[in-house]
Amino acid sequence: MRLGLGLPSLGHLASPAFISSVARRAEELGYHSLWVGERLLDPVKPRSPYPGARDGALPETMRIAYDPVATLTFAAAVTSRITLGTSVLCMLLHNPVVLAKQLATLDVLSGGRLRAGLGQGWSLDEIEAAGNTPAGQGRRSEEFVTVLRGLWTAGTTAYTGEFFTVPETAFEPTPASSPPVYLGVYAPRAVERAGRLADGWLPSAMPLEMLLPMRETLFESARAAGRPEPEVVVRANVRFTGTRRRPFQGTWAQIEGDLTAFREAGVDEVFLDFVLDDPALTEEGFVERMERAAGI
16 A cells, blocks of 8 residues: 655645645655645635535635646646556546646656546535536536546547537647546546546545545546556644544554555555644654554
8 A cells, every 4th residue: 555645735734835845854754645625715704614514614725726737737846757647637626628728747757657537526606716517517527527538648639528618639748647536526427427438446545444435436437448456545633632532643653554454455545644744843853754654
């Protein structure tokens, strides 16, 4: 099982100097990947509750948010091997043609290290500010992935759909690699769609008794579509405090046990995010944690 790391691109630790130093140190420590998330706005009176908190409030660690593509491009410039992933870009905040250009450029500049994680998004304020609506988001996401892949293929392409139209066109630069596309989704129909469309699935950490049946749905869908089994890359929001015991929350011994359990369950990769659940974390504490985790 590969081990990745969430870059400090969200929250109080986000800064050019610290992002750069973490990216370099992660590569030195042998991490396989770096990941960034996306937030567009911090609404004063949000209309959509944040699904990751019981009270629906946006975590303090999401109130500062660097652009994910720009952040990974910055990290690419100071590294040479480590892969660069988005977990996730919200499709309802983007046009697939514009994003295809940005991601293809990132892949070329990084020497083929891009891993494109996509999701639906949940904030109505953000979605409407980006000029979109949640209506038809399942069909829209299928078209979104189709447009991305079509533009990334050498030669010319054209597309006409319900949501997007691309005239017959060439598209350069094409990515240096064939960037894998991951979907961070949870609803049964969305997981089935990921099996048909995506190269991988990007869930947040959940108990294995919940994750494994969803993974089987993913695999069954891929088999029915005649596609290889998608990878499973799990985002682990690490928490060392609190009374709840969920995967990757608790003591170092418990977190090490979770890594072992997820590896034995056949999960392809886990990436650790030390910032999202700890607004009091210092730069020194972050580095200490990433170094300790690399030695597990």
